[in-house]
Amino acid sequence: MTKNLEIVYGNNRYDLWDALQDITSGEYAESGYEVPKGKICVLFGNWNTGKTVKNILDACDIPYTEKREEALSKELEKKFELEWYDEWASCGNCDKYVRTNASSLNWTPSYVLTKCGITCRHCVKDYTDDILDEFINNPRKAWQLEESFLEDEGFTLLDEIYESKNVMPEQILKRLQDEYKDSDFVFCKHSTGMFNVQFKVFMKARN
Ligand SMILES: [Zn+2]
Known part of the structure; x- marks a missing residue:
């Protein structure tokens, strides 16, 4: 992946790209699935408990708040297809x-x-x-x-x-x-x- 992903919290702008490299990402080979135009790729994570989102915040030294978690989740949904890590191989x-x-x-x-x-x-x-x-x-x-x-x-x-x-x-x-x-x-x-x-x-x- 060669794109970037930034998020702004208050007056601070954070580059999340390095943290994303630790998350499994890729393309679909599944019948009927395609990464929509405008999205970067598929990210495979644990989305239910927000574990993956929290890990990204942690890796970027961004102190956790619910609002920040929510904002990041929305940003990820906008840029990526999000799938469950334990349902794909x-x-x-x-x-x-x-x-x-x-x-x-x-x-x-x-x-x-x-x-x-x-x-x-x-x-x-x-x-x-x-x-x-x-x-x-x-x-x-x-x-x-x-x-x-x-x-x-x-x-x-x-x-x-x-x-x-x-x-x-x-x-x-x-x-x-x-x-x-x-x-x-x-x-x-x-x-x-x-x-x-x-x-x-x-x-x-x-x-
Ligand atoms: Zn193949």
């Missing part, structure tokens, strides 16, 4: 941030989690082969990004949609492997409800 490849806590029932992750860590949806296409290795014939992992990734890799969607409350993915995989010899399978999330997940299966014939 960064992509191991591009360092942009994805939500790791659901924001609604219909939310789906904008990343894939593998033994290499988090890869955001933008970076997955650069490592699709390696990432898919962990999903192929693995009934414990469901693909949750766009299905086009699987289609681009030559997988085709099978017709049936399964209910998690009715059948175990292990049983489905076994059945499919018996039926379609020499094929690979990837489980894919179809939808989630309060008490149930629907999923489907992509298949690709082995060469």
Whole structure:
């Protein structure tokens, strides 16, 4: 970040930029999120108790008052997108941030989690082969990004949609492997409800 952030309290003008460097900041890789024009970036902090705001005041040797805290909060909101530090994580490849806590029932992750860590949806296409290795014939992992990734890799969607409350993915995989010899399978999330997940299966014939 190369901008600056100043705040005026009474007759004193404070440069807060150095204090902000201690706060995690970055860009979004989350689907549907964008830093609006005019804002600098995303700041990840503890906003509820004002802990992050108080830390900034402390770091700048500004004596705490409620009014100053309020003024700084407003200034931060004007210049930054504010997100909760414990609800987001960064992509191991591009360092942009994805939500790791659901924001609604219909939310789906904008990343894939593998033994290499988090890869955001933008970076997955650069490592699709390696990432898919962990999903192929693995009934414990469901693909949750766009299905086009699987289609681009030559997988085709099978017709049936399964209910998690009715059948175990292990049983489905076994059945499919018996039926379609020499094929690979990837489980894919179809939808989630309060008490149930629907999923489907992509298949690709082995060469
Ligand atoms: Zn990324």
